[in-house]
Amino acid sequence: xxxxxxxxxxxxxxxxxxxxxxxxxxxxxxxxxxxxxxxxxxxxxxxxxxxxxxxxxxxxxxxxxxxxxxxxxxxxxxxxxxxxxxxxxxxxxxxxxxxxxxxxxxxxxxxxxxxxxxxxxxxxxxxxxxxxxxxxxxxxxxxxxxxxxxxxxxxxxx
Amino acid sequence: xxxxxxxxxxxxxxxxxxxxxxxxxxxxxxxxxxxxxxxxxxxxxxxxxxxxxxxxxxxxxxxxxxxxxxxxxxxxxxxxxxxxxxxxxxxxxxxxxxxxxxxxxxxxxxxxxxxxxxxxxxxxxxxxxxxxxxxxxxxxxxxxxxxxxxxxxxxxxx
DNA sequence: TATTGTTATACTCTATAACTATA
DNA sequence: TATAGTTATAGAGTATAACAATA
Numbered sequence: 001x002x003x004x005x006x007x008x009x010x011x012x013x014x015x016x017x018x019x020x021x022x023x024x025x026x027x028x029x030x031x032x033x034x035x036x037x038x039x040x041x042x043x044x045x046x047x048x049x050x051x052x053x054x055x056x057x058x059x060x061x062x063x064x065x066x067x068x069x070x071x072x073x074x075x076x077x078x079x080x081x082x083x084x085x086x087x088x089x090x091x092x093x094x095x096x097x098x099x100x101x102x103x104x105x106x107x108x109x110x111x112x113x114x115x116x117x118x119x120x121x122x123x124x125x126x127x128x129x130x131x132x133x134x135x136x137x138x139x140x141x142x143x144x145x146x147x148x149x150x151x152x153x154x155x156x157x158x
Numbered sequence: 159x160x161x162x163x164x165x166x167x168x169x170x171x172x173x174x175x176x177x178x179x180x181x182x183x184x185x186x187x188x189x190x191x192x193x194x195x196x197x198x199x200x201x202x203x204x205x206x207x208x209x210x211x212x213x214x215x216x217x218x219x220x221x222x223x224x225x226x227x228x229x230x231x232x233x234x235x236x237x238x239x240x241x242x243x244x245x246x247x248x249x250x251x252x253x254x255x256x257x258x259x260x261x262x263x264x265x266x267x268x269x270x271x272x273x274x275x276x277x278x279x280x281x282x283x284x285x286x287x288x289x290x291x292x293x294x295x296x297x298x299x300x301x302x303x304x305x306x307x308x309x310x311x312x313x314x315x316x
Numbered sequence: 317t318a319t320t321g322t323t324a325t326a327c328t329c330t331a332t333a334a335c336t337a338t339a
Numbered sequence: 340t341a342t343a344g345t346t347a348t349a350g351a352g353t354a355t356a357a358c359a360a361t362a
Binding site for chain 1: 328329331333337338339
Binding site: 010012013015017018019022023024025026027029030031032033034035036038039040041042046057061064065067068069072076078079082084132133135136139140142143147148150151152154155156157158 | 168170171173175176177180181182183184185187188189190191192193194195196197198199200204215219222223225226227230234236237238240242287290291293294297298300301305306308309310312313314315316
């Protein structure tokens, strides 16, 4: 029921994995496209769960990697995440702005920064990890542990 | 060997699936992150194969769906692809500009456009399908058919 | 009232290219 | 020469919000 004079916010259409009544042609046979559709479904759940904090999947991954590898530099962080230096800098900027991470001059290489979490960042990450784990368990709820192990193995072959 | 006065274009660092020497912490256990890494690897191969034509994975998917469902309207196309109306319009615009698809007024609903491939678009898609199938087979080269069937089933459960 | 398409706007993600400082 | 970080720029992808036309 809409309040007079106020439009309802438009609801996002549900994402059906393979809707009926439409032909997918060759897309049905492409494993890359099956992966893409699964990813869309997972991202939607991620944003519904974690997104309110402004943390996106790439930012979450960066936070975890910085936490696990304190003192890592930006270029290496980018390599590990699969993005270039400029993109890695953008990620670190977005985490540094709210003071979740900080840059320090590297003692051994005056070109490089070392990146590490602040105490606030670590506390925040601890919370985020709980949220993301709940999200991950929810999207994988139809997979038993053996399925998950198998899936992990198969995905590792790309 | 660089020519004097000309810098080499910077090479993109290779994307190792799970590089050694760095700790992934909780990321190692999140199935959503395993999916994300597989997707990064697949996208890189897609762009190396097909990207020169300016066709991206979402545009390719839209082309196939329009081909398979001629006369589909933009809103429905968006629903099927998992994007909203505005994003669906942007995709159709990008395909209509080089005349791969065309909009026609719907005879039954004067609000709606029907979208279909042009002959040029269909010929182009036929070529693209060949390229994308080769790409898909290449990225899945370490998976036997039974693995692929299994993977498809597992991905369908998200 | 609800839906289709459109427009305006904004943000994330990512790349390329060129520059500075160091190595 | 090569590498780390930075800056400027650009483009893809996507969302929200509001509007007009039509259902």
